[in-house]
Amino acid sequence: MTKSFLSGAGRKDNGPMPSDAIETLAKRHLIQPWESLENLGGEARTILDRAENVYLYDSEGNKLLDAPAGMWCVQVGYGCREIAEAMANQAMQLAYNSPWYSTSGPAAELAARIAEKTPGDLNHIFFTTGGSTAVDSALRFVQFYNNYKGRPEKKKILARQSGYHGSTYLSASCSGKERDKVYLDFAKDLVHHLSAPLPYRRPEGMSIEAFCDFLIEEMEQKILELGADKVAAFIAEPILASGGVVVPPPGYHKRTHELCRKYDILYIADEVVTAFGRLGHWFASEEVFGITPDIVTFAKGVTSGYVPLGGMAISEQIVSEVSGKDAKGAVYSNGYTYSGHPVACAAALASMDVIEKEGILEHVREIAPYFQQSLESLEELPLVGEVRGEGLMACVDCVADKKAKNPLSLDMEVGGRIDRHCQERGLIVRPIYNMCVMSPPLVIKKKQIDDMTRILREGIEITMDDLEREGLWHRDQVA
Numbered sequence: 290m291t292k293s294f295l296s297g298a299g300r301k302d303n304g305p306m307p308s309d310a311i312e313t314l315a316k317r318h319l320i321q322p323w324e325s326l327e328n329l330g331g332e333a334r335t336i337l338d339r340a341e342n343v344y345l346y347d348s349e350g351n352k353l354l355d356a357p358a359g360m361w362c363v364q365v366g367y368g369c370r371e372i373a374e375a376m377a378n379q380a381m382q383l384a385y386n387s388p389w390y391s392t393s394g395p396a397a398e399l400a401a402r403i404a405e406k407t408p409g410d411l412n413h414i415f416f417t418t419g420g421s422t423a424v425d426s427a428l429r430f431v432q433f434y435n436n437y438k439g440r441p442e443k444k445k446i447l448a449r450q451s452g453y454h455g456s457t458y459l460s461a462s463c464s465g466k467e468r469d470k471v472y473l474d475f476a477k478d479l480v481h482h483l484s485a486p487l488p489y490r491r492p493e494g495m496s497i498e499a500f501c502d503f504l505i506e507e508m509e510q511k512i513l514e515l516g517a518d519k520v521a522a523f524i525a526e527p528i529l530a531s532g533g534v535v536v537p538p539p540g541y542h543k544r545t546h547e548l549c550r551k552y553d554i555l556y557i558a559d560e561v562v563t564a565f566g567r568l569g570h571w572f573a574s575e576e577v578f579g580i581t582p583d584i585v586t587f588a589k590g591v592t593s594g595y596v597p598l599g600g601m602a603i604s605e606q607i608v609s610e611v612s613g614k615d616a617k618g619a620v621y622s623n624g625y626t627y628s629g630h631p632v633a634c635a636a637a638l639a640s641m642d643v644i645e646k647e648g649i650l651e652h653v654r655e656i657a658p659y660f661q662q663s664l665e666s667l668e669e670l671p672l673v674g675e676v677r678g679e680g681l682m683a684c685v686d687c688v689a690d691k692k693a694k695n696p697l698s699l700d701m702e703v704g705g706r707i708d709r710h711c712q713e714r715g716l717i718v719r720p721i722y723n724m725c726v727m728s729p730p731l732v733i734k735k736k737q738i739d740d741m742t743r744i745l746r747e748g749i750e751i752t753m754d755d756l757e758r759e760g761l762w763h764r765d766q767v768a
């Protein structure tokens with residue numbers, strides 16, 4: 290059978306494909322992440338054509354400020370010639386090498402360069418293809434480690450509600466979003482979820498300190514209930530990113546880390562979002578939160594999103610326990626065709642060069658308070674319950690009623706509505722149910738932050754008008 294789906298929809302005279310053809314082909318053939326299959330082929334997505342610095346241009350030529358930096362990843366901004374040239378040069382010199390029986394300069398150099406930046410003695414770097422495979426590799430390493438040490442029953446993983454760790458079977462099992470669990474299977478016996486450390490929705494009347502005590506007590510109780518000899522690891526994003534930029538209460542990181550030490554549990558910091566500058570440091574665990582995890586995962590910003598790459602850094606201590614002349618028969622049989630891909634590693638090295646040369650970490654530390662304050666001004670709007678964040682990541686959490694702090698119903702699609710109004714005005718935000726998340730390219734300037742906040746305010750105001758007109762919400766009901 291011949292298939293001629295492209296006929297009539299392809300490129301004209303080898304020029305760029307017209308946007309209506311792109312839309313037709315995408316709707317007919319593409320299944321995108323989190324695709325609504327009920328509405329397969331029915332959803333019109335923004336067709337992006339090109340990008341520069343912090344701006345995207347859609348197929349109609351509209352200029353859009355990219356508030357989520359793609360997907361928390363385009364650290365140095367779009368159109369960075371140094372990264373593009375490093376990739377092109379590497380592709381011409383050595384486009385690929387099999388990591389099973391060879392290595393390359395870029396992979397070795399990048400591993401050493403990342404080891405310089407990681408906390409403590411996390412000096413062993415294992416490369417993967419992205420964040421999910423980084424988390425999966427970390428979890429499989431923990432299993433391998435405990436099997437090797439002769440304690441195969443020490444396997445259970447502690448994770449948190451609202452956490453997101455990826456889309457492989459194991460990493461998705463650690464994610465804590467109930468809405469993502471429909472019709473899919475998960476390693477339910479393996480993973481146990483603790484409460485989301487979100488101070489905003491702590492029980493009424495409870496102080497933040499008491500909330501932190503509650504979270505720590507809950508974690509210790511869970512360890513005792515499961516048995517410390519059964520719990521292998523705690524996996525935690527320093528700030529829960531797609532769960533709505535959840536910044537845990539002060540002291541939480543240190544105290545969860547202490548519990549892990551007390552009960553001989555490995556601490557995996559999932560820094561897929563927070564590493565490579567998002568909080569003004571190469572890694573956030575030690576510099577921002579004062580802890581040295583046993584394993585750190587990274588991805589996204591490592592290449593500024595120019596090409597896929599992820600990885601994990603493991604402590605010397607842990608690796609030493611399963612390696613060397615006494616490690617008879619120990620093979621960590623886990624890896625990918627593209628582990629340490631030379632072109633991806635060359636892109637990462639170039640991105641790190643740009644971050645250093647342009648003082649981007651310093652810039653983030655300097656501009657982050659302005660970014661946070663600017664967005665916080667939106668809290669005065671009746672629909673906005675809280676604006677929270679740290680560094681260059683922030684979330685606008687919309688509520689039906691500011692006092693009850695109850696998120697607006699899913700059916701109202703509030704984040705999506707706000708995003709649509711913003712896009713008409715030149716801004717893309719990341720809608721997540723009742724929330725909008727912002728994590729712009731790290732090179733964003735004050736004037737662009739002003740534009741972002743102004744357009745977001747307009748988008749929320751128009752959404753409030755829409756909701757009132759449709760009888761779904763009323764500003765009078767807001768305390």
Ligand SMILES: Cc1ncc(COP(=O)(O)O)c(C=O)c1O
Nearest residue numbers: 419420421453454455526561588
């Ligand atoms: C904290 C965290 N971990 C892991 C992942 C999975 O990364 P990827 O989509 O590159 O597989 C993500 C993706 O958003 C993430 O935010």
